[in-house]
Amino acid sequence: MNQTQLITFITDYIEANQEKLDDIAKQIFDFAEVRFEEYKSSALISQVLEDAGFSIRRGVGKLDTAFIAEFSNKANKPVVAFLGEYDALPNLSQIPGLAQQQAEIPDGSGHGCGHNLLGTASLGAALAVKEALLKFDLSGSVRYYGCPAEEGGSGKTFMVRDGVFDYVDTAICWHPAPDNIIWGVSTLANIQAEYAFKGISSHAAAAPEVGRSALDAVELMNVGANYLREHVPSDVRFHYAITDTGGKSPNVVQADAKVLYLIRAPQIATVNDVYARISNIAKGAALMTGTEVTIRFDKACSNYLPNHILASTMDDIFHELGAPAFNAEEIALAKEIRKSIPEVNRQREFVSEMLTAEGKAMELAAKDKDLSDFIYPYGPEAANLILSGSTDVGDVSWKVPTVQCLVASHTRQTAAHTWQWTTTGKTSIGLKGMRHAAKIMGATGLKLFVEPELITAAKAELDNKTQQMPYQNPIPVGVDPNNQK
């Protein structure tokens, strides 16, 4: 079976099942369940897989809404896994298809990162590959990993820590985006930790001398951390949110206050170093204010390790399939949505940081397009670029050779985690992108069963990297994902 034949098989399967896949993506859009609460979404997807003959293991990695679905034909190896996400974000409810911001449910959550599309495309790919294994009598296992809490939960990093990916040979994923490109770049590793200060409450005017302010400690900690910025590598980022100010009355010395820190850098070793220094600053702030600090490790993830063998394999398939084709009506909707994006934000594309020199030129030429109709070029030099964001796919990529792509499912120049992103997630724009991604991923997965030597080469590439820099899961043993705030 050559590449064209396997693409045709997968494409036919996805198109024959278009209605079913679209319906699942729409249902998950409506569920809009936030991290660790994806009960309906994970139940829906796992049920479809179970009905298709996959065996299901639920609650993996100590996460209620995580699961593994597996279908084997003739042998258990190789194991090709599709990663699915389905979590939404708070406060991003949006009436789908509307070119202005309007919540469908006031203060409700919404799919501001398109994970209703993400999880459904991976489902389509897994189902299509299962059919191909039977039809062409190929040996091996196809798996679907139901991965909760990508948004601020690092679900996959906990799953990797707990050995859930130990027998996987290749992992395949995608992300909805405004543009089409292979994800060949690295991302930032991160650690999130909460600093909870405990002081002594008192009347702020009548007895201030007996009070010990936890809020003072938070403020002093932040001042100290801001001074630290000068003395860390220039690519380190850290941000904080005061999650508990201790109360609303200035007349009370605040006995409790909390601040949440998110620390990022290109390598987890650097993040660990900065985390230790910030923790010392917190202890210093506690000492200064006569308070006590409790540090709670929240979550972490490693940087993404692109795999060139797999990326070029997927890139070949992506180019043979072409970009998703959008019609005049879809372009007209995107044009309206794009009008809401401030001019200053149009200068910077979601994919800008992923582009090689050739891609940069294409970006400039396409600056007025409302929907993408082209694929940015991929080259191994992309591995030297870093996207200033983080993903928990990072930890999977250190354990298993991993590949992912971005497929146009949203208006160009929109940013993730905005209503503009949410609004196309249930329209034909998003659904078209979703089905296209299912075809790319499914064909990539199938090609690995047909040419298993690609898996061997991809593993050798990963082994070579991890021999130079061994992987260590960034989440300490004992940190429970269910204790996240």
Ligand SMILES: [Zn+2]
């Ligand atoms: Zn996302």
